[in-house]
Amino acid sequence: MxxxxxxxxxxxxxxxxxxxxxxxxxxxxxxxxxxxxxxxxxxDYTLAGTGSQRATDLLRARFPALSGADARVVVHAKSGTVDRAGLAAAAGELRKLPHVSEVGPAQPSRDGATALLTVRYSVPVTDLAPGETLDLLRSATGGLKAAGYQVEFGGQVPENVTAPxxxxxxxxxxxxxxxxxxxxxxxxxxxxxxxxxxxxxxxxxxxxxxxxxxxxxxxxxxxxxxxxxxxxxxxxxxxxxxxxxxxxxxxxxxxxxxxxxxxxxxxxxxxxxxxxxxxxxxxxxxxxxxxxxxxxxxxxxxxxxxxxxxxxxxxxxxxxxxxxxxxxxxxxxxxxxxESPRVRRWAGHVGRHPWPWLLAASVLMLALAAPALGMRTWPSDASSEPASNTVRQAYDIVADAYGPGANGPLLVAVDLERTDPGVLPGLGERLARTHGVAAVAPPLTSPGGDAAVITVTPDYGPQDARVTGLVDRIRADALPPGAEITGLTATYVDLSRMLSDRLWPVIGVVVATSFVMLMIVFRSLVAPLKAAVMNLLSIGAAYGVLTAVFQWGWGAESLGLPHSVPVSSFILLLLFAVLFGVSMDYEVFLLSRVREEWLLHGDARGSVTSGLAATGRVISSAALIMVAVFLGFAADPGLVIKQMGVGLAVAVALDATVVRLVLVPATMSLLGRANWWLPGPLARVLPDIDLHGGGAPAGASAGAPAGAAGREHEPSRA
Structure with missing residues (x-):
């Protein structure tokens, strides 16, 4: 090659x-x-096998008017009450918009200063152009704005609009x-x-x-x-x-x-x-x-x-x-x-005193990772948006006028082919008695009479930690056979659990495949194992810093967030996959140079010092570039990208400093020749890959130093 x-x-x-x-x-x-x-x-947030997905599929098949995307028009009068005639006229204009299947009756607040119009679409949000759809909503409600009312927009469609x-x-x-x-x-x-x-x-x-x-x-x-x-x-x-x-x-x-x-x-x-x-x-x-x-x-x-x-x-x-x-x-x-003389001196110092530096660096990495033990993952909602954003203003107005749970209603879908319609009144009563439920609407029956929907308003907002327990209580204690619960909040519960459950299989497969690849490349069992452990330490520290910055709120406001927020459910898997691959980049570049020195001179400790000295400047520059690029993305308005940028920047910075300059020379100096140990039977079946382009001396095997070349065959070029 x-x-x-x-x-x-x-x-x-x-x-x-x-x-x-x-x-x-x-x-x-x-x-x-x-x-x-x-x-x-x-x-496409299809969550196969979950209760929320089964409920969504039931609604799509039998109650399509309630199965598509939704948008909320929030109308607020700064003084007085909202005019009902103006609301009726706006509802008429909204019904004319493409893909709108229903516009619910206006829901006034107790004081009449706020009204809520719910717009339902016949297609999912993924089939709509969110920006264009939001513009159409603004146009249809222009009369309300012209009358002096504050008009804001929430729900799935407006919240799916991405900032430029x-x-x-x-x-x-x-x-x-x-x-x-x-x-x-x-x-x-x-x-x-x-x-x-x-x-x-x-x-x-x-x-x-x-x-x-x-x-x-x-x-x-x-x-x-x-x-x-x-x-x-x-x-x-x-x-x-x-x-x-x-x-x-x-x-x-x-x-x-x-x-x-x-x-x-x-x-x-x-x-x-x-x-x-x-x-x-x-x-x-x-x-x-x-x-x-x-x-x-x-x-x-x-x-x-x-x-x-x-x-x-x-x-x-x-x-x-x-x-x-x-x-x-x-x-x-x-x-x-x-070569960097400063890095050479530092690597030599760590190599001569490996145990103190190994322990100190390990304690630091574990301390940074510790906050991750209390990490709560949850998809972001409109409350995490800047105060100037229309979805955030709609969220705040609804929470003040109707209660925080009105921003995340739950939908109980009932299959009336499996459940007697006579259970609906009793189901509504059981739901109303469930701890954490603020209100229960009367059931709505599909045109075919084969499905029903009950809207449940929680006491808690969508991002409240208690909402998970509420969804679990409804599923365990209130729902008869043939009934499932959906809605954005219930979907969030299922999504968070699914991603948490899938994290360990993903970690196992990624670590195992990377280990096998590095074992083939470096013809060693120890070096790939050490690389995997080091990368897991970096990822754990990144998780911990994310928890402290976003969930504890230590840096949320400086990053443009209005308050502390949970770590996005997307981050666990995304950050691990991306970061493990990116961190392995530096491991490949560093170990390839260390192994090149090992093959040339056969000096286990000296090869580590020389490899670090030769790559110290370029890896530091490369890491600094990556940190700068990733921190730039911390300015992105999207919470997932913002958290990814911070997590990647922290992990790469730790990887290029604590890991590469302390943990690697300390562990490799302690292991010595064992860094490149490979059992003989395995060495005979693994392909020889020349990672150095002829850097290895003639007669040196891919796994032995030059001094041992006479006892081994010359490696073939792969």
């Missing part, structure tokens, strides 16, 4: 315009095709460019990783639009894919560029330096990207369609950035020539200091 990559990199550097034109044509073609044949983004993006991406790109300029001291060298990453990103994001034409793709998928793709794309290009500059400083010509950089660092990029893809594939086990689409669309962008790093980057390196070096370093024979 390394020989193939060498030829690819050298050919691209020798004929740069061919590769550049192909890439420009590819990006333009995919973008153009996406503009013509691309699909719209839709969230671009700010987070711009912050991340600007920060990355500054860091690259400081790291390389050359505008050309700083711009190349960014340009290559953006090319891969452009092709990948356009591909997401094409995928949306044939299947449902989550509305947050492009933002998540952009966040991850931008971070890893710049990092992949950075690692290859650094190796290329080393080759130029060593006296190689440009095509040769590019070919060797792709054969060595490019090989690591290939396996690092494959590790990210493996981790993202774990989201398939969630069995929640919205998560599955987030996984494969992010994987599509990561694959595109890997391809751009391996094919487009050597072409632009060939075009740039020696301009990737600082002006003062371009003279023949000028040396570039790749």
């Amino acid at each position: 390394s020989r193939l990559l060498y030829r690819l990199g050298r050919a691209a550097a020798l004929r740069p315009w061919r590769f550049i034109v192909v890439w420009l044509a590819l990006v333009a073609a995919v973008a153009g095709f996406a503009g013509v044949a691309g699909g719209a983004l839709h969230d 993006g671009g700010v987070a991406e711009a912050i991340g790109i600007a920060a990355a460019l500054v860091i690259l300029l400081l790291a390389f001291g050359s505008v050309v060298a700083a711009g190349l990783p960014l340009a290559v990453a953006l090319a891969g990103l452009g092709a990948g994001v356009s591909g997401i639009t094409l995928v949306a034409a044939v299947t449902d793709v989550a509305t947050t998928a492009p933002t998540l894919a952009t966040m991850v793709g931008l971070g890893v794309g710049i990092d992949y290009a950075l690692f290859i560029l650094t190796r290329h500059r080393e080759g130029l400083a060593a006296g190689l010509d440009v095509p040769e330096a590019a070919g060797r950089a792709i054969a060595t660092a490019g090989m690591s990029v290939l396996f690092a990207g494959f590790t990210v893809l493996l981790a993202l594939c774990g989201l398939v086990l969630s069995r929640v369609p919205v998560f599955m689409t987030m996984g494969f669309t992010t994987g599509l962008v990561v694959a595109a950035t890997v391809l751009s790093a391996l094919t487009l980057l050597p072409a632009v390196l060939g075009l740039a020539g020696r301009r990737v070096l600082r002006r003062r370093d371009r003279a023949a024979g000028a040396a570039i200091t790749v």
Whole structure:
């Protein structure tokens, strides 16, 4: 494989315009095709096998007027009461809107200062264009606003409208460019990783639009894919560029330096990207369609950035020539200091005193992870939106006028083919007596008489921790056979439990597959096991910091939130899958250099020190870029992306400092030669993969140092 990559990199550097034109044509073609044949983004929250999904399916089949999306028009008079005639006129206009199946009677508050119009659609929210639908709602209620009333909008449709993006991406790109300029001291060298990453990103994001034409793709998928793709794309290009500059400083010509950089660092990029893809594939086990689409669309962008790093980057390196070096370093024979003496001294110090540093770093990571023991996961609702947002204002007005539970009513769907209609009055009474229920509406019967719906208003808001117990009590004590409970709050309960239950299978599969891949690459059982443990520590610490910042409220307001909020149910799975793959990137880059030194010299402790010294600067720069990119996305208005940005930034920062500079040298110094232990029978069946592009000396086996080469066969090139 390394020989193939060498030829690819050298050919691209020798004929740069061919590769550049192909890439420009590819990006333009995919973008153009996406503009013509691309699909719209839709969230699919089907929760197969849950009570809320069974109730929703029953309503869709027998009571379609109550099964689709809903929107709420909240009308508030700052003085006096709301005019009923104006409400009736607005209801008439709302009934004329596309896909509207019903507009309920206006519900005035006790003081008459507020009125609520519930608009029901015949299709789910995923079949509507939320922005256009909200504009139509505003137009239909324009008469109320003209009369001086405050008109706000809530419910599924308005809450599904996403704010325009671009700010987070711009912050991340600007920060990355500054860091690259400081790291390389050359505008050309700083711009190349960014340009290559953006090319891969452009092709990948356009591909997401094409995928949306044939299947449902989550509305947050492009933002998540952009966040991850931008971070890893710049990092992949950075690692290859650094190796290329080393080759130029060593006296190689440009095509040769590019070919060797792709054969060595490019090989690591290939396996690092494959590790990210493996981790993202774990989201398939969630069995929640919205998560599955987030996984494969992010994987599509990561694959595109890997391809751009391996094919487009050597072409632009060939075009740039020696301009990737600082002006003062371009003279023949000028040396570039790749190794960091400071990191070498630090790694040597930790290696000589491993136990104190190992214990101190472990205690720190476990202390940061401790708050996660009290983590509460729950999907975000309108109360988490900024105070200026219409859905937040609608939420607050409804809570003040009707009680907090009116923002999250529960729907009890009854199958009258399985249950006698005569039980409905008694069911309503049992529901009203259930602790935590504020009100129960009279049952509504479907046109065919084969289904009924009872609306239950809780005492608690949708985000209140007590609402889970209420849903459980209704299911256990009040519902007869053939009845199920649904509504947004009940769906939240089922979604949170489903995602929590699926977390451990996802963790198990992702860790196991990554372990097997690293075992094959590094021909060791100990090194992959250590890498998995270190990554789990980073993820645990990220979970703990998220709990403290968002759930405890230690930093919620500084991030633009009105108050503390639970950690989003989406975060557990998403953060684990993405972060495990991203953290493994650094593990592959670091261990590949450590193993290269081990194969050359056979010095277990010295190879760790040399590997850290050689990669310290580039990994620190790469991590700083990723942290800057991820923190930029913390400014995104969407809570899931905001929490993902903070979690990823914290974990990468810890991974590049505490893990790479303390835990790795401490544990590897303690383990010594055992780091590269592999049982003989397993060594004979595993393929030999040259991760160093010829960096290993002739005659050295893939698992033994150079000094042992005479006792082993020469590894084949994979």
